[in-house]
Amino acid sequence: MTTSTPDDPIIRLVDVHKRFGDLVVLDGVSMGIPRGLTTVLLGPSGTGKSVLIKHIVGLLEPDAGEVWVDDVEMGRASMKQRYAVRRRFGMMFQQGALFDNLTAGENVEFPLRYHRRMGAAERRRIAAEKLALVELPEVYDRPTSALSGGQRKRVSLARAIVLEPDVVLFDEPNSGLDPMTSGTVDALIQRMKEQLGVTFVVITHDIVQAVTVADWIGMLSGGHLVAYGPTETFLQSDHPTVRAFLSRKLPEGT
Amino acid sequence: MTTLLAFVRFCGIVARASLSNPPPVRRIVEEAHGIGVRSLPILLVVSAFVGTNLAVQGYNAFAPLGGERLIGMFVALAGVRELAPVMVAAMVAAKAGTEMASQIAVMRIGEQIDALEVMALSPHWFLVTPRLVGILLVIPALTMISIFTLVLCSYGVAVYQLGLDGNDFIQLAAATTRPVDLLSCAAKSLVFGAIICLVSCFYGFHTRPGPAGVGQATNAAVVVSAVSCAALNYVLSEVLFG
Amino acid sequence: MIEGLAGLGRFALFGAGVAWRIVTPWWEVGETSRHVWQLVARCFLPVVAVVFPFGMVMALQGLGIFAVFGAQRMLSSLVSVAVFRELSPVLACTLVAAQGGSAFAAELGAMRIQEELDATEIMAIDSLRAHVVPRVVAALLASPVLVLVGSISGIAGGFVTAVYVKGEPEGVYWANLWALTSPVDVAGGLVKAFVFGGIIGLVACYQGYFATGGAAGVGRAVNNAVVIAVTVFVVVNYFLTTALFGAIGVG
Numbered sequence: 001m002t003t004s005t006p007d008d009p010i011i012r013l014v015d016v017h018k019r020f021g022d023l024v025v026l027d028g029v030s031m032g033i034p035r036g037l038t039t040v041l042l043g044p045s046g047t048g049k050s051v052l053i054k055h056i057v058g059l060l061e062p063d064a065g066e067v068w069v070d071d072v073e074m075g076r077a078s079m080k081q082r083y084a085v086r087r088r089f090g091m092m093f094q095q096g097a098l099f100d101n102l103t104a105g106e107n108v109e110f111p112l113r114y115h116r117r118m119g120a121a122e123r124r125r126i127a128a129e130k131l132a133l134v135e136l137p138e139v140y141d142r143p144t145s146a147l148s149g150g151q152r153k154r155v156s157l158a159r160a161i162v163l164e165p166d167v168v169l170f171d172e173p174n175s176g177l178d179p180m181t182s183g184t185v186d187a188l189i190q191r192m193k194e195q196l197g198v199t200f201v202v203i204t205h206d207i208v209q210a211v212t213v214a215d216w217i218g219m220l221s222g223g224h225l226v227a228y229g230p231t232e233t234f235l236q237s238d239h240p241t242v243r244a245f246l247s248r249k250l251p252e253g254t
Numbered sequence: 255m256t257t258l259l260a261f262v263r264f265c266g267i268v269a270r271a272s273l274s275n276p277p278p279v280r281r282i283v284e285e286a287h288g289i290g291v292r293s294l295p296i297l298l299v300v301s302a303f304v305g306t307n308l309a310v311q312g313y314n315a316f317a318p319l320g321g322e323r324l325i326g327m328f329v330a331l332a333g334v335r336e337l338a339p340v341m342v343a344a345m346v347a348a349k350a351g352t353e354m355a356s357q358i359a360v361m362r363i364g365e366q367i368d369a370l371e372v373m374a375l376s377p378h379w380f381l382v383t384p385r386l387v388g389i390l391l392v393i394p395a396l397t398m399i400s401i402f403t404l405v406l407c408s409y410g411v412a413v414y415q416l417g418l419d420g421n422d423f424i425q426l427a428a429a430t431t432r433p434v435d436l437l438s439c440a441a442k443s444l445v446f447g448a449i450i451c452l453v454s455c456f457y458g459f460h461t462r463p464g465p466a467g468v469g470q471a472t473n474a475a476v477v478v479s480a481v482s483c484a485a486l487n488y489v490l491s492e493v494l495f496g
Numbered sequence: 497m498i499e500g501l502a503g504l505g506r507f508a509l510f511g512a513g514v515a516w517r518i519v520t521p522w523w524e525v526g527e528t529s530r531h532v533w534q535l536v537a538r539c540f541l542p543v544v545a546v547v548f549p550f551g552m553v554m555a556l557q558g559l560g561i562f563a564v565f566g567a568q569r570m571l572s573s574l575v576s577v578a579v580f581r582e583l584s585p586v587l588a589c590t591l592v593a594a595q596g597g598s599a600f601a602a603e604l605g606a607m608r609i610q611e612e613l614d615a616t617e618i619m620a621i622d623s624l625r626a627h628v629v630p631r632v633v634a635a636l637l638a639s640p641v642l643v644l645v646g647s648i649s650g651i652a653g654g655f656v657t658a659v660y661v662k663g664e665p666e667g668v669y670w671a672n673l674w675a676l677t678s679p680v681d682v683a684g685g686l687v688k689a690f691v692f693g694g695i696i697g698l699v700a701c702y703q704g705y706f707a708t709g710g711a712a713g714v715g716r717a718v719n720n721a722v723v724i725a726v727t728v729f730v731v732v733n734y735f736l737t738t739a740l741f742g743a744i745g746v747g
Contacts, residue, residue, distance in 0.1 A: 057372050079376075086374035097365035100712070111373045159369075170373075296727045304586075310737055311582050315574045318676060324561060340550075344590060348722040352598070356715020363711060409660040415738075465609045465714040469602020472718040476594045481545045483669045484587075486551040491556055492661075 003228040006216065010167060010199050011056055016065035018051055025051045027223030028065070033216075038193055038200040040210040042245060043220035049203040050094075052220065053169055056201070057089055058082045069167075077098045087115060088161030090096065091169040096152030096175075098144040099157075104151075105131065105140035109160045115163060130158040133195070134188060150181040154188070168192075170202040174209050207245055211235075219245065244250035264378075264456045268386065271379035278384055285388030289350040293396060297345050301400040304341055305407030308333045312408075313416050322418060326426030329408045334431050335495055336487065338401045339439050343446035343483040348475050351454035354385055355475035358458025359468040367459070382455045386448065393447035394440040399441065407431060437495040445490065446483045453479040510702050517622070517629050524630045525641030531634030535596045539642050542591045542608055547584055547646040551653025552661075554578060558654075559662055572651075572669040573676040579650035581741060582679045586733060588646035589692035592639055593725040597700035599718060600631045601721035604704025605714035614703070632697035640686045647685065684740040691736065692729040699725040 009032030018026040025048035033039050043049050054060040055067050058074040067074040069085050077085070098107045108127040112118065118126075131137050134154040139147060147155060153173060160168055173189065176180040186209050193200055193213065204210055210217055211231065218228035219242050227237040235246070297344040312328035322391055361367050405427060414421040454475040461471040554575050562568045604627060607613050616623040625665070658664040700721040707717040 010429040054368070059368050059371055083374040083376070086372055089372055089374075091369070093365045093369055095364060097369035099366055099369075100360070100364075111375075114373070114375055156369075161374075163373075296723055299727050303730045306734045307737055310734075310741075311578055314581075314741060315577050315676065319567060319570065323566070326563070327561055331556070331560060336503045336550075336553050336557060345547045345723075345726070347593065349719065350725060352715070352719040352722060356712065356719060360710075360712045360715060392647055464606070465711040466602065466606040468711040469598075469606055469718055472715050473595065473598040473602055476598060476722055477542055478589070480591070480594055481542050484546040485549050488552045488556075491553050495556070 003031070003218075003225055004230070004233065006032050006037075008035045009033055010035040010070060011201075012066075013052075013055070014066040014068070014069040016052075016055060016062045016067060018048070018055070018060065018063050024223050026055075026062070029220070029223070029225050030065075031218060031225055031228055033199065033201060034065040036197060037215035038189075038202065038213055039203070039216040039218065039220045040214035041203045041220060042207065042210050043205065044245075045205055047220045048223060049205075049220055050171055051169060053091075053201065053203055057086055057091065057169065087163065088233075089169065090163065090165040090167070092153060092157040092160045092171065092173060094171045095149075096144075096147075096156040098147075098152055098155060100144055102144070103140070103219055104136070104142050104144060104147060104155045107144065107155060108162055110159065111163050127158070127162060130162050131155070133161070133192070134158045140196060149176050150185065153177075153185065157188075159194075161192070164196075165198065167199045167201065168196075170200065170204075172204055173202065174206045182206065182209065183210075189213045260460070261453070261456050264459065265452055268378045268438075268452065268455075270380045271376045272386065273382040275376075275379055277387055281380070281384035282387045282391075286385045286391045287384075287388075289346070289388055290392040290396065291310065292353070293346050293349045293392075294399070295453045296349060297342060297396055297400055298403055300341060300345055301338070301403040301406065302407040304337055305329070305333065305404035306411045308337065308404070309408035309411040309416065312363070313412070313418075322416075323422045324426065325397065325408075325412050325416075325418060326423035327430045328421075328432035329405060330427040333404050333408065334337075334401050334437065335435060336491065338404055339397055339442040340484055340487050342393065342400050342443060343450060344396045344480050346389070346396065346447070347450045347454070347479040347483065350389065351450045351479050352472045352476050354454040355458040356472045358455055359461035359471040361470065362459060362461050363463050363467065377459075378448055382451070385455060386451045389447040389451045390444055397439055397443040398436070401436070435495070442490050445486065449482050449486070450479040453482065506706075507698075507702055510705070511698050513624055514628055514632055514698060514701070517625050518633060522625070523633075525650045526625060527626070528630040528633050531630050532577060532637050533635050535592070535638040536641055538599070539588075539592050539595045539638070542589045542595055543642050543646045544649045546591055546638035547579075547587050548585055548653040550587060550651040551575060551650035551655075552577060552604060552657040552739070554650070555654040555657035555662070559658065559664075568664060569668045569672055570675070571664065572654065573674075575654035576651055576673050576677040577681060579647050579654070580677055580685045582733075582735065584643050584646035584650050584732065585685050585688040588643045589639055589689060589696065589729060590726055592635065592642055592693065593696045593722050593729075594633060596638070597696045597721045597725050598718045600635075600700040601704035601707075601716060601717045604628070604631075604701055605707035605717040608705065608707045609710060609714060628639070628701045631701050632694070635693040635697030635700075636690060637693070639696070640689040643685055647682070681741070684744070687740065688733065688736050691732065695729045695732065696725045699728065 011033040013029055013031050016026050016029045041049050061075050069238050072085050105127050108130055109123045112123045134157050136154050190213055214231050217231050217234040219226050221241045226244045227239045308329050312325040313322055316324055349367045367377045412423050420454050457471040457475040461467045558574050613623045658669050659666045703717040703721040707713045709741050
């Protein structure tokens with residue numbers, strides 16, 4: 001067995017199964033995500049990484065199995081409990097998922113407007129602060145259509161951290177970015193990790209990014225978690241998919 | 255059939271989301287304003303020309319019987335009770351309904367709806383409730399405006415093109431349209447408004463990915479809501495006027 | 497204002513381009529017949545579902561009027577005139593616009609956004625001939641068929657209300673059906689359908705063909721296609737009614 005379990009998991013998946021029609025996406029995934037650390041989930045495209053992350057926030061419900069966030073089981077939780085858990089989450093979306101009819105700054109302010117009681121000036125101050133944190137202080141009044149792909153992701157990140165969440169999820173932070181920009185995003189995640197000290201969950205197919213930012217790494221393949229553990233342990237894994245990924249090749253037949 | 259079940263479930267979620275939290279007042283005002291302002295111009299044009307045709311039509315039908323004086327009554331019965339509410343529904347479905355469907359579909363494929371969920375905001379509450387309340391606030395007013403325009407324009411045609419007596423027209427139209435009939439029209443329009451909004455938002459929520467998906471969702475929204483309104487109109491007419 | 501005029505000019509050029517390609521060879525016969533068939537199949541049920549209850553409503557309200565001077569027997573004459581001349585052309589074509597027109601705009605819009613139209617042109621194929629003309633021709637040909645379908649279902653709807661709901665004698669309904677209606681009315685309705693079909697095809701294809709701005713742009717194109725097509729043909733309808741059925745008062 002090449003998977004290990006952390007001592008103090010904030011999120012626990014127990015034997016999660018999910019299929020869409022005939023397509024089995026998750027075939028019994030169990031894992032614990034360590035509190036306060038950065039966990040990276042690796043895997044080739046189409047192996048259900050995004051599906052897994054959507055189970056954690058309850059956007060999808062497992063066909064079988066359980067998803068625990070501390071002591072709440074997301075599948076059985078009422079809508080109210082589920083929303084209470086989600087207030088502890090922030091998520092950076094693959095394409096940003098910014099609201100098109102708002103400016104970049106208004107997007108960042110958005111969660112504050114609905115979850116915090118505060119004046120407009122205070123909201124603006126906090127949003128500007130978060131935009132500065134992702135190194136985009138100048139885009140506050142820009143419409144989202146005027147942002148580049150990398151900027152959209154960073155605004156999405158600012159929005160994800162504006163409520164000071166316990167867990168930040170990153171859905172493919174590097175997809176669609178050129179290598180230069182990818183490097184800056186990695187550095188940004190690294191710096192945010194040091195400043196915020198919260199739990200990060202990153203899904204990516206970019207091995208360089210995984211090794212740069214991760215404390216723990218897991219590898220998803222064919223609906224299974226084939227290897228999982230602290231970065232050093234993971235890199236020693238002799239599982240063929242891991243080896244192939246580390247040498248940036250895919251094994252025959254997958 | 256599964257679509258129908260999914261739709262019923264969708265309506266249930268919307269109802270629960272709308273009642274569990276106070277509605278976002280600012281968004282309701284925005285939506286009501288948007289729906290009203292954007293639908294009004296086309297509604298005026300269509301009402302005007304349906305009115306003119308109604309007069310010509312009534313004239314052709316009744317003149318052989320020597321009943322062309324009854325045209326005011328015909329306009330009141332056919333135009334006010336039946337055509338105006340359905341026409342308003344059709345145009346609001348075509349204009350506001352398609353907009354709802356395509357906006358929400360775009361938000362779905364851009365993961366903006368997922369983003370709302372992750373931010374612990376119910377997308378039904380945030381996206382559907384304001385549109386529903388907005389359309390319910392606006393559509394009775396649109397129906398009244400449409401009725402007024404329609405009657406005015408058929409009066410114009412009856413008097414100036416067909417050379418009929420204007421006083422007859424007004425007396426008969428007024429005698430046929432009781433205040434309670436106008437209330438019934440408003441009631442009809444409320445039912446239609448709710449159907450249009452829920453159907454359009456439903457198709458937006460359940461769009462397939464890509465530009466083609468958005469197009470199909472928008473297409474389905476307008477057809478299904480227009481057909482449902484027209485079919486339901488008969489039932490409502492039987493209940494309210496029959 | 498200037499923008500509106502420019503748009504109108506562009507639409508006129510587009511319309512002329514399509515019209516020219518319709519009257520000159522070559523035709524995408526296979527593609528065109530596929531679109532005709534698809535349009536009829538897609539719109540058939542919606543047209544019946546809308547015009548049938550409207551026929552019922554016409555009968556319901558019409559009986560109310562005719563009861564005033566005891567001429568309930570004339571009901572079917574009123575229903576048939578109204579259905580053939582006005583209701584069926586306008587309602588059936590509204591459905592053609594909502595179902596067919598919006599589908600045209602959605603398909604062409606998606607093709608524009610996904611650069612399929614550009615790809616067609618780069619393959620040295622005339623994209624108007626390949627993608628637009630078949631749809632416009634389909635709208636022209638399918639609309640009259642659907643209006644006929646609508647007319648029949650409207651008259652059937654009137655029949656159901658009059659005979660089964662209100663208990664009017666069945667024979668009287670059929671006997672008076674053609675009392676005021678002539679083949680001219682049927683033909684007039686079909687002429688209207690042809691014109692409306694052309695408007696729908698051109699407006700919808702224009703909106704889709706010039707869609708911009710991603711998936712949201714496709715949504716906008718669909719929206720505009722339905723709204724503009726319906727508004728334009730309702731206005732045109734008034735002039736057609738006056739021209740075809742000559743309703744100028746006798747004073």
